[in-house]
Amino acid sequence: MGKTVSGGKVAATAAAKPFLRWAGSKRSVVKKLAENSPPEYSRYLEPFVGSGALYFHLNPSAALISDLNWEVVNLFIQVKHRPIELYERLIAHSRDKETYLAIRKTFGTEEDDLDHAASMLYLNRNCFNGLFRTNKSGKFNVPYAAQRRGSYPACDDLLTCSERLQNTQIEHGDFHTVISANVAKGDFVYLDPPYVKSEGRIFNEYVKGHFNHQDTERLSALLRAIDKAGAKFLLSFIDDEIVDFISAEWGSEKYLVQKNIAGFAANRRKSAEILVKNW
Ligand SMILES: C[S@@+](CC[C@H](N)C(=O)[O-])C[C@H]1O[C@@H](n2cnc3c(N)ncnc32)[C@H](O)[C@@H]1O
Numbered sequence: 001m002g003k004t005v006s007g008g009k010v011a012a013t014a015a016a017k018p019f020l021r022w023a024g025s026k027r028s029v030v031k032k033l034a035e036n037s038p039p040e041y042s043r044y045l046e047p048f049v050g051s052g053a054l055y056f057h058l059n060p061s062a063a064l065i066s067d068l069n070w071e072v073v074n075l076f077i078q079v080k081h082r083p084i085e086l087y088e089r090l091i092a093h094s095r096d097k098e099t100y101l102a103i104r105k106t107f108g109t110e111e112d113d114l115d116h117a118a119s120m121l122y123l124n125r126n127c128f129n130g131l132f133r134t135n136k137s138g139k140f141n142v143p144y145a146a147q148r149r150g151s152y153p154a155c156d157d158l159l160t161c162s163e164r165l166q167n168t169q170i171e172h173g174d175f176h177t178v179i180s181a182n183v184a185k186g187d188f189v190y191l192d193p194p195y196v197k198s199e200g201r202i203f204n205e206y207v208k209g210h211f212n213h214q215d216t217e218r219l220s221a222l223l224r225a226i227d228k229a230g231a232k233f234l235l236s237f238i239d240d241e242i243v244d245f246i247s248a249e250w251g252s253e254k255y256l257v258q259k260n261i262a263g264f265a266a267n268r269r270k271s272a273e274i275l276v277k278n279w
Contacts, residue, residue, distance in 0.1 A: 016059070016160045019079060019121070019153045020072070021130025022051035026192060026236065029257055029273075030057045033190070036253075036275050038232050041188035045231075047175035048192045049076070055190075059164060066171035066178040069132070071120045073172040078117035080165035083158035089118035090152065100126050100144040107140050125150045176218050185230035193219060195238040213242065220246050223278070232279045239272035252276045 018027065026033055033054045044060035046052065049067045067073050078086050093099050103119050110116040124130055126149050127142040135141045153161075171178050179189060194211040219235075223246065226233045237243050239254050246252075252274040259271045 016056045016164045017153065017157055018051035018053055018056050019158060019161055020051035020075070021124055021150045023129075023131055024192070024194065025051045026053040027051070029255075030054055032255065033234065033236070033275075034058060036234055036277060037190070038188050038279065041232065042186035043184070043188070045179060045183060045187055045189040046192075047179050047189070048194070050192070052076075054192075055168075056161070056164065061167060063168040064171065064178075064182055065168055066173055066175070068172075068174055070172055071116070071132070073170060074113050075117045075120050076165065076170045078114050079158055079161050080168070080170065081162075082114055083162040084155060085114060086117055086121070087153075087155040087158050089115060090121050093118075093122055095126060095149070097144045097146070104140055108138075121153075125152055176222050179222055180225055183226050183229045183231050187226075187229075187231040189226050189231055189233045190236075191219070191222075191233060192236045195240075196242060197238065197240045198242045216242055216246070220249070223250065223276075227278045233277060235276040237274050237276070239274045243274070243276075246276055247274060250276045250278055 018025065030053050034057055037054070037058060041060075042062065044055065044058060044063040046055050046063070046065045047067075049055060049065040050072065052065060055063065055065055065076065093103060100123070103122055107119050107123060108116070110119060123140060123142070124132070126145060128145040130150055131142045132140070133142050171182075175191065175193065183189060193215070196211060196213055196216065223233055223235065235246070237246075254272050254274050256270045257273050259269055
């Protein structure tokens, strides 16, 4: 059982599990993030929602979630409004390589948004390690996973997520545009952008053209705008000099996270992440 802690209310509810497998999901550190979330706020905003690990954990009584990846956003919309039909369309496809390759080939050309969401969930569960990666022309190109498949969410899991989403506005767009147009006094904004580093490359790709060095400047400007609006924020980022200027402005706490890069056991290691907040 979970609790609703926002808006001063505490209500027992069924636990909701995120329905996406997502690179960079905050599932393993969600308790740490919850401890660093304010006890009360009027609305919860999350502009890099991905699988929404903290969103589902906190169970806010009012929320706005968004992402630049349309496939993710459409899936949230379909889970909210048509969870049972989505589940039926997901399980209608058999789980084998041939079907996977056929769905991957037509992904993005489906006539209706519900079919597109069912394909997204199917690919997410049957592709290698739940990765979302596209080629230069924007076509999803993650291979079929003979062994590293994820189990399907149960229909009840989708129904629980759907209930949670009823009080939530779902938007598609860039983090800066969505939050600057919507943030208000008393809100809490959790930001978990893709990690960029001063050197090397990080093996997480979610959306074409995603998040680069210049975006850290836009992120910094947005944090100031959130603060000025009278809202609270919590930012997660990798501990790298690329965001030292943000830590210098607000202060930060460092902590260690167990990483399993690209799903290979040999790549398991601890990496340092930071939390930045304005309160
Ligand atoms: C690290 S993941 C978030 C993971 C999430 N906290 C979770 O628990 O699953 C970052 C997300 O940011 C999205 N994204 C990338 N660039 C973006 C942008 N400019 N504006 C909004 N979302 C963006 C990606 O599609 C991805 O879902």
